[in-house]
Amino acid sequence: MKIFRHTICLILVFTMMNCTKKDDALKVEVFETSASGNKLSKVETVSASSEDINIVINANEAFQTITGFGGSFTESSAYLLNRLSKPNRDKIIEAYFGESGAKYSLTRTHISSCDFSLNNYTYAPVANDLTLEHFSVKEDKDDLIPMIKDAMKVSKDGFKIVASPWTAPPWMKDNKKYVGGKLLPEYYDTFALFFDKYLDAYKAEGIDIWGLTPVNEPHGNGNNWESMHFSPEEETDFVQNHLGPKLETAGKGDIKILGYDQNRAGIKEWVDVMFKDEASSKYFSGTAIHWYESTYEVFPEDLLYAHNKAPNKYLIETEGCIDSEVPKWQDDAWYWTKGATDWGFDWREDDKKYLHPKYAPVNRYARDIIGCLNNWVDGWIDWNMVLDTQGGPNWFENWCHAPVIVKPDTDEVYFTPLYYTLAHFSKYIRPGAKRIGFVSSDKDLQVTAAKNPDGTIAVIVFNETNTPKNLNIALNGKHVGIAISAQSIQTIVISN
Numbered sequence: 001m002k003i004f005r006h007t008i009c010l011i012l013v014f015t016m017m018n019c020t021k022k023d024d025a026l027k028v029e030v031f032e033t034s035a036s037g038n039k040l041s042k043v044e045t046v047s048a049s050s051e052d053i054n055i056v057i058n059a060n061e062a063f064q065t066i067t068g069f070g071g072s073f074t075e076s077s078a079y080l081l082n083r084l085s086k087p088n089r090d091k092i093i094e095a096y097f098g099e100s101g102a103k104y105s106l107t108r109t110h111i112s113s114c115d116f117s118l119n120n121y122t123y124a125p126v127a128n129d130l131t132l133e134h135f136s137v138k139e140d141k142d143d144l145i146p147m148i149k150d151a152m153k154v155s156k157d158g159f160k161i162v163a164s165p166w167t168a169p170p171w172m173k174d175n176k177k178y179v180g181g182k183l184l185p186e187y188y189d190t191f192a193l194f195f196d197k198y199l200d201a202y203k204a205e206g207i208d209i210w211g212l213t214p215v216n217e218p219h220g221n222g223n224n225w226e227s228m229h230f231s232p233e234e235e236t237d238f239v240q241n242h243l244g245p246k247l248e249t250a251g252k253g254d255i256k257i258l259g260y261d262q263n264r265a266g267i268k269e270w271v272d273v274m275f276k277d278e279a280s281s282k283y284f285s286g287t288a289i290h291w292y293e294s295t296y297e298v299f300p301e302d303l304l305y306a307h308n309k310a311p312n313k314y315l316i317e318t319e320g321c322i323d324s325e326v327p328k329w330q331d332d333a334w335y336w337t338k339g340a341t342d343w344g345f346d347w348r349e350d351d352k353k354y355l356h357p358k359y360a361p362v363n364r365y366a367r368d369i370i371g372c373l374n375n376w377v378d379g380w381i382d383w384n385m386v387l388d389t390q391g392g393p394n395w396f397e398n399w400c401h402a403p404v405i406v407k408p409d410t411d412e413v414y415f416t417p418l419y420y421t422l423a424h425f426s427k428y429i430r431p432g433a434k435r436i437g438f439v440s441s442d443k444d445l446q447v448t449a450a451k452n453p454d455g456t457i458a459v460i461v462f463n464e465t466n467t468p469k470n471l472n473i474a475l476n477g478k479h480v481g482i483a484i485s486a487q488s489i490q491t492i493v494i495s496n
Contacts, residue, residue: 026473026480027495031428033420034488035336035362040420040427043490048481052472053442057449057459057494059475061437064307066450067316067379068106068160069369069426071096071403073151076116076393077386078143083408089150092404092413096385097155102423104151104159105431108318108381109144111165111198113178114216115225115396116384120178123198127171130190135197137205145205152207157431160210162288162318162381163202164261166226167215168194173228180223183230188238192246199252211256213288213318214238219262225396232273235259236280244283256285261318263293267302271309286314289377291368292323294355295342298371307376314379317372321383322361322401322418326391329405335361335417336487361401365421366462366489370446373435382422424491428458442469457494463487 028045032038081089095101112122126134137145151159167173168183168191175181183191199209218230230238239257247255260270267289275281287306293299306315324343328334337360344356369380384402391399403419406412433450436457440447446462463469463484471482473492484490 024478026475026478028473028480028482029493029495030482030490031424031493032485032488032490033362033417033424034485035333036485036488037332038485038488039415039417040423043483046470046481046483048472048479049470052470052481053440053445054472054474055441055445055447055459055461056439057457057473057475058437058439059451059457062451063435063437064315064376064378066429066431066433066435067314068104068431069380069422069429070104070107070159071382071385071422072108072110072319073144073148073161074110074114074116074384075118075140075144077384077402078147079118079393080386080388080406080408081147082143084406084413085411088406088411088413092386092406093147093150094154095404095415095419097151097159099156102419102426103157103430104155104426105157106160106162106316106379106381107151108162108164109148110216111163111195112167112169113139113226113395114166115394115398116392116400117395118393119395120226122167122169122178123201124169124194132190132193132197135194135201137198137201141205145202145207148207149205160431161207162211162213162256162258162316163198163209164213164216164288164318165194165228166217167228178226180220180227181229182234183228183238188242189246191238192242195243196246196250196252199247199255209255211258211285212243213258213261214243215261216319217262217290218260219266225398232260232270236273236276239274239283240280248283256314257283258286258288258314258316258318259284261288262290264289264291264299264302265293267299267306271306275310275313281310281313284310284313286310286316288316288318291317291320292343295340295344295357295359295364296367297355298368298375300371300375303372303375303377315377316379316381317368317377318381319383320365320368320380322364324399325401326399327387327389327401327405327416329389329407330414332417336363338363340364360464362417362421362487362489363462363464365418366424367446367464369422369425370448370460370462373448373450380425421489424460424489428452428491428493429460430454433458445469455496459492459494460489461492462489
């Protein structure tokens with residue numbers, strides 16, 4: 001039946017094209033980033049023909065509401081910005097948050113230190129300080145907080161912040177270390193107070209936190225850098241009986257608590273526990289996920305399962321990046337070439353290595369974001385916004401990529417193709433947009449579409465093939481012809 005409906009849609013397009021009038025043309029703007037050199041460049045429309053690939057948009061078929069897109073504020077990124085000249089610092093902040101830039105709307109930051117910090121630290125360093133009298137965010141005041149404030153100054157629409165601890169203060173854990181271990185049950189209330197203190201401290205700095213996750217990557221990270229283990233039952237207990245009630249009592253019941261915060265492939269066992277019943281799910285606003293389980297697989301069945309388990313809750317990608325790679329300084333071609341590897345290429349179990357083949361970084365980002373959107377994910381957050389040419393600083397030397405790479409010693413800034421790829425989504429699909437339906441006649445194209453609150457429709461098309469293609473975009477009896485380059489991503493903005 002579904003194939004029949006799609007066939008009817010395409011027949012209607014062909015019929016429509018054969019009797020097109022001048023006033024039947026869609027009013028669009030088209031922006032393209034490509035391996036051939038376009039960087040969010042405006043491109044012209046072309047004449048459509050019956051030989052074109054047909055993409056029919058159905059604005060009446062609505063799915064999830066979009067929360068936003070963006071990246072993460074880390075101490076490493078903030079430290080690097082402070083080492084640049086003011087013009088270059090301002091240029092980067094504007095590029096991410098300004099009206100002329102990517103207009104990031106959903107962000108993340110770390111609570112206390114993470115691997116992308118200069119060293120280990122906690123806001124509550126004094127052992128057995130059960131009332132957290134010595135709690136302080138002073139470690140963030142030189143770099144991290146100023147970066148967030150600068151972003152707030154240039155962001156016209158504002159942005160949401162999700163905050164995540166990588167670990168509780170070591171003295172609250174069974175191993176008394178930053179790395180690994182579990183939160184001792186006798187400190188559940190104290191750790192809930194820790195979050196409350198953090199929200200107050202940041203609010204005193206003029207920064208409102210929108211959401212929290214109880215801990216980053218509760219399965220641990222191989223005990224390499226800051227981490228703390230929670231089982232689904234332990235985290236649900238912490239949120240249901242400690243963190244949720246604490247925030248509610250403190251008048252912070254509007255703070256969104258997102259559970260899990262690790263790879264999609266493990267999401268089923270978590271949502272089964274988190275959303276088991278009304279009591280367990282009361283304080284959870286949704287689920288947070290990461291992309292590191294595979295370099296290509298979106299895990300649509302897992303995402304659909306999570307959505308169906310809690311259809312009115314958030315499902316947000318809170319972290320993804322090109323990991324285990326030193327950045328290729330000013331080498332655009334590398335980002336379009338299948339030569340990158342991730343942690344799993346070398347270290348994954350033999351029976352799961354197939355999930356980690358070599359990949360092209362742009363392809364991984366574009367395919368993942370489109371795949372997530374088409375499977376009920378409503379927000380997508382990149383990891384570091386800025387890193388240096390080594391892929392740090394990172395106290396564990398866990399080198400990674402960022403969309404913007406800088407060379408502080410010579411005050412140089414490089415906007416990689418990943419920056420423009422992300423901007424195709426963040427700039428043109430705005431918070432409150434509704435993902436909408438479409439039918440495409442080309443299975444090799446990745447496509448998604450959303451209707452914005454202002455009525456505009458953003459259609460994003462990714463052509464990872466080495467062949468340029470001609471598209472015919474159709475909506476409500478009108479259409480427009482568009483040529484898409486080989487190895488490129490396009491955003492087509494349809495006006496009212």
